[in-house]
Amino acid sequence: MKGLLYRGARDIVFDDAPVPEPEDIRSAIVKITACGICGSDLHIYQGHGFSETNGYCVGHEAVGEVIETGSAVSRFKSGDRVMISAAVGCGSCPSCMAGNVTQCETAGARCYGLGPKLQGVQAEYTMVPVADFGLAKIPDGVTEDQAVLLTDNLPTAWFGLKNADIKPGSTVAIVGCGPIGLMAVEGAFLMGAARVFAVDLVAERRQLAEEIGATAFDASDARDRITELTSGRMCDSVVECVGADAAIHLSMKLARNAGTVSCIGVNQTMDFKFPMALAFIKGLTFRTGTCSVPAQWPELIPLIQAGKLRPERTVTHHMPLSEGAEAYRMFDARENGAMKMILKP
Numbered sequence: 001m002k003g004l005l006y007r008g009a010r011d012i013v014f015d016d017a018p019v020p021e022p023e024d025i026r027s028a029i030v031k032i033t034a035c036g037i038c039g040s041d042l043h044i045y046q047g048h049g050f051s052e053t054n055g056y057c058v059g060h061e062a063v064g065e066v067i068e069t070g071s072a073v074s075r076f077k078s079g080d081r082v083m084i085s086a087a088v089g090c091g092s093c094p095s096c097m098a099g100n101v102t103q104c105e106t107a108g109a110r111c112y113g114l115g116p117k118l119q120g121v122q123a124e125y126t127m128v129p130v131a132d133f134g135l136a137k138i139p140d141g142v143t144e145d146q147a148v149l150l151t152d153n154l155p156t157a158w159f160g161l162k163n164a165d166i167k168p169g170s171t172v173a174i175v176g177c178g179p180i181g182l183m184a185v186e187g188a189f190l191m192g193a194a195r196v197f198a199v200d201l202v203a204e205r206r207q208l209a210e211e212i213g214a215t216a217f218d219a220s221d222a223r224d225r226i227t228e229l230t231s232g233r234m235c236d237s238v239v240e241c242v243g244a245d246a247a248i249h250l251s252m253k254l255a256r257n258a259g260t261v262s263c264i265g266v267n268q269t270m271d272f273k274f275p276m277a278l279a280f281i282k283g284l285t286f287r288t289g290t291c292s293v294p295a296q297w298p299e300l301i302p303l304i305q306a307g308k309l310r311p312e313r314t315v316t317h318h319m320p321l322s323e324g325a326e327a328y329r330m331f332d333a334r335e336n337g338a339m340k341m342i343l344k345p
Contacts, residue, residue: 002345003057003123004324009047012328014321017057018119020127025070026091028131030082035122035321036061036148037331037341038086039178040266041113045328048268051115059122060086060112061151063144066135067125075132082135084121084128085293086152087111091130099133099294122324124345136297141305148342149179149311150304155296157183157241160264161191163287164237168192171230173222173254174214176241176265177205179314179340184239185214190308197226197235199250204337208313219246223253235259243267252278252286263288314340321345 003017020029038061043049066080076082089101090108101109110129113120119127128134138147157180166172172193174184177200188196189212198209198216206216217225226234234256240247243265251261252275261284279286303309317336319327321343330338 001124002321003120004059004321006044006049006054006056006058008054010045010329010332012045012058012325014324017123020119020125022068022070023127023129025072026130026132027070028066028073028076028128028135029068030062030064030084030126030128030135031067032062032064032121032124032126032345034063034144034148035059035343035345036151036153037122037327037343038152039180041328042332043266043268044114045332049114053116056113056116057120057123058113059120060114061148061153062121062126063138063147063151064126069131073131076135076137081138083138083147083151084112084126085134085136087290087293088128088130088134091133096130096133099297100292101133101294102290102292122321122343124321133294136294139301139305142301143312145312145315145342146304149183149314150297150300152291152293153179153314153340154183154300154309154311155293156180156264156291157187158296158300159291160184160239160241160262161187163260163264163289164239164262165260165285166191166193166237169194170236171195171197171233173197173199173226173235173238173251174209174241175199175238175247175251175254177202177209177216178241179311180264181241182208182212182314183309183311184241185209185212186309188239189213190303197222197254202334205339219250222250226254238262239264241265245269245272248272249275252282252284255282255284258283260285260287264291315342317341319343
């Protein structure tokens with residue numbers, strides 16, 4: 001079997017990958033038909049991974065076809081077209097059974113492609129543990145690209161928006177206009193935001209945000225411009241989608257007094273200098289965390305089917321899995337507008 005393997009900083013290779021085998025009778029084997037490169041995959045690519053080892057298969061966004069199920073799998077059968085939740089839990093505790101895998105009560109939550117313990121999905125096949133809770137059939141009216149984005153990016157954006165306390169009429173800032181940020185811009189309007197400000201360093205991404213309806217700024221002048229446009233009141237809600245220290249600090253400066261900052265960008269800084277004085281003076285609510293993908297599906301799937309959300313607009317490239325190393329290089333360099341890369345085995 002072939003897959004994309006992490007061998008070191010900026011060294012992703014298309015090579016022989018471990019053949020997936022069922023973990024137990026609750027597992028399924030899925031033939032991958034499409035997979036995505038997530039912004040958090042770039043942390044691994046750039047050498048800031050989540051494991052001290054290398055040589056493992058990367059990726060946590062994928063859809064495919066079930067080809068084998070264990071005897072305890074009851075909701076899926078061979079031939080089903082499915083999307084794979086980026087993270088899985090134990091499948092036995094009340095939280096996991098409700099779709100809240102990040103709240104797994106047995107410490108059984110895992111994410112694909114962060115190390116060798118659960119191989120990634122940027123491959124020809126993958127093993128899905130606890131398949132009844134880690135898979136969902138691709139619904140009617142949902143395209144393959146949309147399904148890939150439902151495995152992580154769109155649920156993460158939605159999770160971040162819900163954590164931001166957005167109400168009808170709110171003024172909202174989205175910091176970072178990669179795929180998740182752009183989906184957050186669209187979702188903020190759907191939640192009732194009257195104005196959405198988008199902040200990004202890349203002009204092309206700011207343009208995309210404006211096409212969705214946002215008013216976009218470079219990070220260098222975002223604070224001054226938003227101060228001017230809000231007469232100093234600033235933003236009711238801020239969603240941070242980058243993960244860089246500077247982006248988090250900027251987000252807290254963009255929030256109004258008693259505003260809410262929702263941080264969903266991946267930040268691996270263990271000694272982050274939290275501006276406690278600013279948060280205290282402003283009376284900010286600050287939330288962060290990772291998303292339980294299955295918990296968001298009941299809300300997001302009908303919105304996609306009704307045409308209210310169009311996450312596929314963020315897809316910029318479709319490439320063969322065999323060209324995955326080049327796809328990572330392009331994405332990392334933001335070459336030719338590279339933003340959301342979909343790979344096909």
